[in-house]
Amino acid sequence: MYETVVLNQQVRVIDQEMQGIGGQKLDMPSLCSADLWKTSERWDLMGKELFRLKDRHNADYCLGPTHEEAVTTLVAHQATLSYRQLPLLLYQVTRKFRDEPKPRFGLLRGREFYMKDMYSFDMSEEAAHKTYESVCQAYTRLFARLGLRCVQVQADTGNIGGTLSHEFQLPADIGEDRLLVCGTCSFAANVETLSPDKTDCPQCSTGTLVESKGIEVGHTFYLGRKYSNIFKATFSNHQNKPTVAEMGCYGLGVTRILAAAIEVMSTEEAIRWPGLIAPYQVCVLPPKKGSKVEEAAVLAEDLVHTLGQFLPHLRGEVVLDDRTQMTIGKRLRDAGRLGYPYVVVVGQTALEEMPKFEVICQQTGETVFLSKDGLIDLLRTVETV
Ligand SMILES: [Zn+2]
Structure with missing residues (x-):
């Protein structure tokens, strides 16, 4: 598909x-x-x-x-x-x-x-x-x-x-x-x-x-x-x-x-498309339903909304994987197979006093923890068609 x-x-x-x-x-x-x-x-x-x-x-x-x-x-x-x-x-x-x-x-x-x-x-x-x-x-x-x-x-x-x-x-x-x-x-x-x-x-x-x-x-x-x-x-x-x-x-x-x-x-674990033509640039993962950090779910929805507001070039390019009956791990593996350039996990660190999102850059294999502003800065330079 x-x-x-x-x-x-x-x-x-x-x-x-x-x-x-x-x-x-x-x-x-x-x-x-x-x-x-x-x-x-x-x-x-x-x-x-x-x-x-x-x-x-x-x-x-x-x-x-x-x-x-x-x-x-x-x-x-x-x-x-x-x-x-x-x-x-x-x-x-x-x-x-x-x-x-x-x-x-x-x-x-x-x-x-x-x-x-x-x-x-x-x-x-x-x-x-x-x-x-x-x-x-x-x-x-x-x-x-x-x-x-x-x-x-x-x-x-x-x-x-x-x-x-x-x-x-x-x-x-x-x-x-x-x-x-x-x-x-x-x-x-x-x-x-x-x-x-x-x-x-x-x-x-x-x-x-x-x-x-x-x-x-x-x-x-x-x-x-x-x-x-x-x-x-x-x-x-x-x-x-x-x-x-x-x-x-x-x-x-x-x-x-x-x-x-x-x-x-591509690597063994992840499909990689050229970033420019990837199906979505960003995939946001809210926590699993019933988990200890379930309350972060609302922050994930909020994040999708904020990204659309501050980064008009990414409108339609951010997807929320709300299959929250599945664990983060399972959805991360799917995200790897589908090849989104950026995957953002909204979990424990998003609930802390200085909230941070776990950002996996699939093109480089790097993982970084960023504040909302830091994430917006990172995604500002992403080129889309
Ligand atoms: Zn020559």
Whole structure:
């Protein structure tokens, strides 16, 4: 249940970053006619990964794993597109389908998953490279906001095509990709793009390449005119002449980012989401009903009210776990499993002359005792979507 909440929060962060660089959100159909895919010749090229189906008239369709064909056709039908409207950045966050040979349980590699795919249209190669760069920067910002240390690596263009490509990789032992990272400069590459026995850095020539494993969470491609030529995606230039657009495409594995983040951030006892997209930022635990400190229950309710009043950015982000028939210990374990960044226990110390709340910071594993003012100060800097 919380996965859906977290996923929605993550989409909000993605929307902020994509719209921040001029992205316009749309929603293209998952069910795609085979004609477009045959025109681009990817109907055969995609092989068994493409989910194919037929309608009652025996016409071929596929469930789109990516939408270069569809979006380029859409732009080709804009009869009046002018250079003044470029760059055009169109994106969607939708379910995608891929017939994986070995689908793995969970969110990391499924046959159905959420992806953000963006497509850019530019008036020249130079402009397209600038757009490419700005999308890569937006990805870097996005991962930084989520607290994920991703590396941007040189990558293979695969069956998408184009001439320039990068992957955003989250280093992790369970990763399926092998990366070579320079210890001296910023160079990093997927092993696929280099000869396997390469150990000296091609960029700085003094550094040594070290191998690590990574989970691919984003991929960018500079496509040039590959699809715009085929589908006649043109704009009118300064001389009012129709000109073929330069394109790029940019994917983010939305469900995969979440799965990878949980994988690298969690501990044995606690699930950790990126704090920014956690289901609630703060969970307040009143004492167990019938316990010696039961009278502190009213202080817990009071605290929730006060936090809402003094910290408007946390409205809707504070939850009271009022299952007071359960012990504090049991509810603490649940709180660990649900991954709230801050858990506040209202018990014995809240009833003392100088009332203190026990605050567990789940992201760092620290426990501190704070007065109400101290707690408000701590939570003032918490970033929310
Ligand atoms: Zn280097």
